[in-house]
Amino acid sequence: MGRNKYSQKEIDSISLLLKKKTETTRFHQKRIRHILRTIFEFNISDFNEPGKPFGPQELQDAIRRRAIYILDDATIADMKAKRERDRLRDAETDRQAAIEAGEQTDWQAAMAEWEAWEKENSK
Secondary structure (H helix, E strand, O other), X not given: OOOOEEOHHHXXXXXXXXXXXXXXXXXXXXXXXXXXXXXXXXXXXXXXXXXXXXXXXXXXXXXXXXXXXXXXXXXXXXHHHHHHHHHHHHHHHHHHHHHHOOOOOOHHHHHHXXXXXXXXXXX
């Protein structure tokens, strides 16, 4: 599941990409959907009716029925920053759990040991 809160500038970009998607080849449609998912965290499947095409008009319909909210740029920037902090925190938690379970090596500790060994043996 992606986001459902966007700035007006993001909505304009998404709308433009959806318009291009309806006018291009299958290969380019896949590329556009990838851009929508990765850059905008916009998943068409979150908002469309299964089996029906999703274009700029359907985007506007989703906004009208309040499935998508338009917020100011500052709020969106704060939201993105929080999501990034949460993602980094979760990644660090996962890394620590993998180290404790013996599934992964703590490369930072290993590097510190290597540097200490190198310093001792270079005298």
